[in-house]
Amino acid sequence: MDPTEETLNNPAIRAYLFRLVGEEGLNLLERFPTEGEHSDEDLAASTGINLNSVRHTLYTLYEKRLAEYHRIKNNETGWLTYLWQLRTDHIYDAIREDMELVFDKLSRRERYEEENDFYICKDCHLIFTFPKAMNTDFKCPDCGQPLGHFDNEVLLTSLTDRIEAIKKSLGHA
Known part of the structure; x- marks a missing residue:
């Protein structure tokens, strides 16, 4: 079983996360791809969750060290892309x-x-x-x-x- 799925199956942890990120945030966590890093835009597109909600959830999780990111810069446009991954191992x-x-x-x-x-x-x-x-x-x-x-x-x-x-x-x- 995926560690995130296992974490979300614990009722106490689920209640904590619900208080932290709400229903949409929990939906994002449930649909978050298990492997690799993902941009907020990709997560919004693949989960069908509003981009602002995805960003809000990711930043809230980041503040608790439950998500982390690294930036990559597009040398042609100068745009920064943030690639996110969950850190459910920090939940406790x-x-x-x-x-x-x-x-x-x-x-x-x-x-x-x-x-x-x-x-x-x-x-x-x-x-x-x-x-x-x-x-x-x-x-x-x-x-x-x-x-x-x-x-x-x-x-x-x-x-x-x-x-x-x-x-x-x-x-x-």
């Missing part, structure tokens, strides 16, 4: 990098939620940190209603659970 590295980014963001958010006390307007549903609530005398700046304490324990528990799951997946546990 790309997913790991994205998970590390999510882990960092969630960890920062967890710290923010732990370090702050929150107040909410029961009418407008606006949430304020303690200093901002204090600056408005614990009244909503939009409607004037008194602010009540907001218990963020459910959010904090959810963040902690998600962080622990990512730690386990990344081998940080």
